[in-house]
Amino acid sequence: MTDISQEHRDQDRAGRAAIKLLAAHIKGRTVLAQLFTILSALLAFVPYLALVRLGETFIAAQQGVRPLDADQVSDIVMLLVTAFVLRLTFYLLSLTITHFADMRLRFVIRRKIVERLSRVPLAWFGRTGSGRIRNAVQDDTKTVHTVIAHAPVDMLNGILTPLVLLAFMFVMNWRLALVGIATLPFYFVLYGSSMKDMGPKTAEMNNNLANVSATMVELVSGIKVIKAFGKSGESYRNYAEAARAFADSYWEWCAPMIGRCAVAAEFVSIPVLLLVNLGGGALLHAMGLATLPQIIACTLIALVLPNAMMSVANITWSYQLAGSAAVRLVELMDTPPLEEPEHPHEPDGRPRxxxxxxxxxxxxxxxxxxxxxxxxxxxxxxxxxxxxxxxxxxxxxxxxxxxxxxxxxxxxxxxxxxxxxxxxxxxxxxxxxxxxxxxxxxxxxxxxxxxxxxxxxxxxxxxxxxxxxxxxxxxxxxxxxxxxxxxxxxxxxxxxxxxxxxxxxxxxxxxxxxxxxxxxxxxxxxxxxxxxxxxxxxxxxxxxxxxxxxxxxxxxxxxxxxxxxxxxxxxxxxxxxxxxxxxxxxxxxxxxxxxxxxxxxx
Ligand SMILES: Nc1ncnc2c1ncn2[C@@H]1O[C@H](COP(=O)(O)OP(=O)(O)OP(=O)(O)O)[C@@H](O)[C@H]1O
Ligand SMILES: [Mg+2]
The missing domain is CATH 3.40.50.300 (P-loop containing nucleotide triphosphate hydrolases)
Structure with a gap:
């Protein structure tokens, strides 16, 4: 087990290094896109702020505390609309940049591979199957490009936006903020405990999956030979055994998680969040410690927080998948080429x-x-x-x-x-x-x-x-x-x-x-x-x-x-x-x- 987890960690490290190497090709674009993402995330709280202001103005007018000031209302609405439009624009800009970076990356990787393959010794192709090259050019570039081009932006957004919203909640009303995040610790503790020791098990499952592919490839690519020697039964048995081993390890992998994950998910489900936030808010309101608009704004934020955080978890997962694809691509691009002379000589005309x-x-x-x-x-x-x-x-x-x-x-x-x-x-x-x-x-x-x-x-x-x-x-x-x-x-x-x-x-x-x-x-x-x-x-x-x-x-x-x-x-x-x-x-x-x-x- 320790061997598997060590191997898993090594694979992980190699994958990250390879991704970093590939990402260097679009570094400038990524940084620019991240800049716009930061701007967009910083503005995340403004619509909620405007909402609270608007609500408070209306309530003050209704209770006769302050007469309704049309100018003030229109200012707030302007703030809301401007913040919204700006946030969208920044987000759109960063998406546009990542999409172009994305295309650029795929282009760069494929061009580099083709360029390198055209200079690689012919003998190399005998050793490396065309299937592997095709996989790299088609599938691996696809697996890798989303993670490299999109993940830096999505990850930043997934971390920064919840942080900005949290900070806003605490500044506005720290008691409501505490209610808003009250269920999160339950979620994280349960989820985390179900994920404990997952690394080695995931590695084992991946190995079993690789076995299924290998026996499948053997079965399909060698089908002519296998049939010719009457070994299709045996080959099929190998495949069936590998598939069964995978199914068993998959079950072992997910069985302990199912119960705990289901309970964990309850803590961030909409009904529970509504119950806690509106209930807690009502209590605070009754004690005079929160206003209605604050409660509504905090409840809305509490509803979007878990999703934003989960997107970060998903990205981490896709990083692991992309890691091995990136390693294969980097290896391919690093194949030693056959040196071509800078100043070629001419033979003397005698074909000796x-x-x-x-x-x-x-x-x-x-x-x-x-x-x-x-x-x-x-x-x-x-x-x-x-x-x-x-x-x-x-x-x-x-x-x-x-x-x-x-x-x-x-x-x-x-x-x-x-x-x-x-x-x-x-x-x-x-x-x-x-x-x-x-x-x-x-x-x-x-x-x-x-x-x-x-x-x-x-x-x-x-x-x-x-x-x-x-x-x-x-x-x-x-x-x-x-x-x-x-x-x-x-x-x-x-x-x-x-x-x-x-x-x-x-x-x-x-x-x-x-x-x-x-x-x-x-x-x-x-x-x-x-x-x-x-x-x-x-x-x-x-x-x-x-x-x-x-x-x-x-x-x-x-x-x-x-x-x-x-x-x-x-x-x-x-x-x-x-x-x-x-x-x-x-x-x-x-x-x-x-x-x-x-x-x-x-
Ligand atoms: N692509 C390869 N990868 C690894 N080893 C190889 C490869 N091709 C040949 N060899 C090894 O190199 C040695 C010489 O092989 P080579 O093909 O040159 O022999 P040969 O004299 O042409 O044989 P034959 O008469 O069977 O064609 C052998 O030991 C062989 O196993
Ligand atoms: Mg020969």
């Missing part, structure tokens, strides 16, 4: 790739350890090695999906970190295990590296990649939107990404050979497509098939993140590791490619 002492880790997992490798212009280098030996990692680093944690990769004599992204992707194209297709038209998917390409150029590339016939057979042809108008098989997706690489016409090509999802016919087609692509380029191919290896100018054998051997097929035949790999039959279609349908990005 030099990999120098490169190491790379995914968190704790070290995937590459001091790799040295040179890809000479116009040659094919085949990369082979057991699953998990770091082949894909090395290939994606050449396309600068991320920077090495140690060492450097040079293209045409220039470190990748000193190239502008534009120049880099004009020089390096890639065909990877994941075909990386957008939820957009086929034409746009193919022309991504060269948006200005004509349909004829796109079709030429598609023809070379053996996919033009297929595209033309679709009702909408090259305008077919992937995922909406058509679904692609793994082989078709692969050939589209080959067409994209052909169109890009970059001197360096990085290829993660993936033929696992192709039937023999389309495998031949893919091979033919690749054959055209490789010619005359600097190629790094992650080879899964014997003929790509045998034909390569050099073969790098990877093992546990290192280059274990380097040579040609002939020279390596002496190498035990190489022979073992060949013997293991690693050079038939492997299972490292993904199954069936293709993921669409964007």
């Amino acid at each position: 790739v030099v990999i120098r002492d490169v190491s790379y880790s995914y968190g704790e997992t070290q995937a590459l350890r001091g790799v040295d490798l040179t890809l000479e212009p116009g040659t094919v280098t085949a990369l082979i090695g057991p699953s998990g030996s770091g082949k894909s990692t090395l290939a994606t680093l050449i396309a600068r999906f991320d920077d090495p944690s140690q060492g450097s990769i040079e293209l045409g004599g220039v470190d990748l970190r000193s190239l502008s992204p534009d120049v880099l992707y004009r020089n390096v194209s890639f065909v990877l295990q994941d075909a990386m297709l957008l939820n957009a038209s086929i034409a746009r998917n193919v022309s991504l590296p060269r948006p200005e390409a004509s349909l004829e150029q796109i079709r030429d590339a598609a023809r070379a990649a053996q996919i033009d016939d297929f595209v033309m057979s679709l009702p909408k042809g090259y305008d077919s939107v992937i995922g909406t108008d058509c679904e692609l098989s793994g082989g078709e997706a692969q050939r589209l990404s080959i067409a994209r690489a052909i169109l890009a016409d970059a001197p360096v090509l990085v290829m993660d050979e993936a033929t696992a999802f192709a039937d023999p016919d389309s495998e031949v087609e893919i091979q033919r497509a690749l054959g055209g692509l490789v010619e005359g380029r600097t190629v790094l191919v992650i080879a899964h098939r014997l003929n790509s290896v045998v034909g390569a100018h050099q073969i790098a054998v990877m093992k546990e993140g290192r280059i274990a051997a380097l040579g040609t097929h002939e020279t390596l035949l002496d190498n035990d590791h190489y022979r073992a790999l060949l013997a293991q039959g690693g050079f038939v279609p492997t299972s490292s490619a993904k199954e069936g349908q293709v993921d669409c990005h964007e």
Whole structure:
């Protein structure tokens, strides 16, 4: 229990810090809005004051103490109306400012996220699901903006207005004021006692709720896999158990509160307040200690006080909800970006790739350890090695999906970190295990590296990649939107990404050979497509098939993140590791490619 409450306090603190950080973006506007709120709250008592004056004037006239002075009455009415209008105006002004601040905040947060995501290493997206990013941009900004933009004003109003009204009551008639707040201590003591120890219980309930979401997500997102293995019953049971645990903890959370909260609420209910204030007022009146207008004004104030105070409690609650959303947003905006050079260098025109002492880790997992490798212009280098030996990692680093944690990769004599992204992707194209297709038209998917390409150029590339016939057979042809108008098989997706690489016409090509999802016919087609692509380029191919290896100018054998051997097929035949790999039959279609349908990005 203490662990949970400590964790809860830490979460709370982190949430508040994150909210403060986000709120800094609209600090000026918030302060201005708060200024108007203060002005409006300070005027809160004036209408009541005018009401009392008016009542006293009428009563004095009726009792014949003082004749009715029309000027005085009109002065009081003027005061009442002016105060009312001013108060409304100030309030309206502060609301207008907060609303603009609100829009500004949402704009700033979203812009910052998009800006940051466009500079984040591509490898990061593999680790962070698109669901999480969408949640942050849509839901979290929504959760956070109300609290940050509105709460400072509402909170101030909720605290200051009751204080001003209380002060007014005490100055006007302290006995009536005491009657007016007589029921509040009962309310607070009862309410407070029911809220005692709520922190840890709330944390536990939140954890259970998170469990419900997690099992729900597992059930829904993995439904295909779960059904395929006949595990839907088990998965559903997990969900049902999590839901039951939540229901139990929710009951535990609210059961002790229900009774006490209900009784507490009675003390601030309208009938009780009327009874106490009018009754107490009548008593004081009979003793000559309060006037009728004072009683009415105090009763009216007593009626509005509890609501104003409760709005403060509600805001505190929404702060807790917004805290975790703010933490997620701040984390997202703080994702370390891939540095872009201020003064980019130009490569020397020779597409030589030099990999120098490169190491790379995914968190704790070290995937590459001091790799040295040179890809000479116009040659094919085949990369082979057991699953998990770091082949894909090395290939994606050449396309600068991320920077090495140690060492450097040079293209045409220039470190990748000193190239502008534009120049880099004009020089390096890639065909990877994941075909990386957008939820957009086929034409746009193919022309991504060269948006200005004509349909004829796109079709030429598609023809070379053996996919033009297929595209033309679709009702909408090259305008077919992937995922909406058509679904692609793994082989078709692969050939589209080959067409994209052909169109890009970059001197360096990085290829993660993936033929696992192709039937023999389309495998031949893919091979033919690749054959055209490789010619005359600097190629790094992650080879899964014997003929790509045998034909390569050099073969790098990877093992546990290192280059274990380097040579040609002939020279390596002496190498035990190489022979073992060949013997293991690693050079038939492997299972490292993904199954069936293709993921669409964007
Ligand atoms: N996104 C990731 N997050 C964490 N670890 C990763 C990630 N991608 C790869 N790894 C780890 O890095 C190491 C190298 O992986 P890599 O994908 O480069 O291997 P590979 O040689 O391409 O394997 P395969 O032949 O199966 O494709 C493995 O230990 C793997 O578990
Ligand atoms: Mg791989």
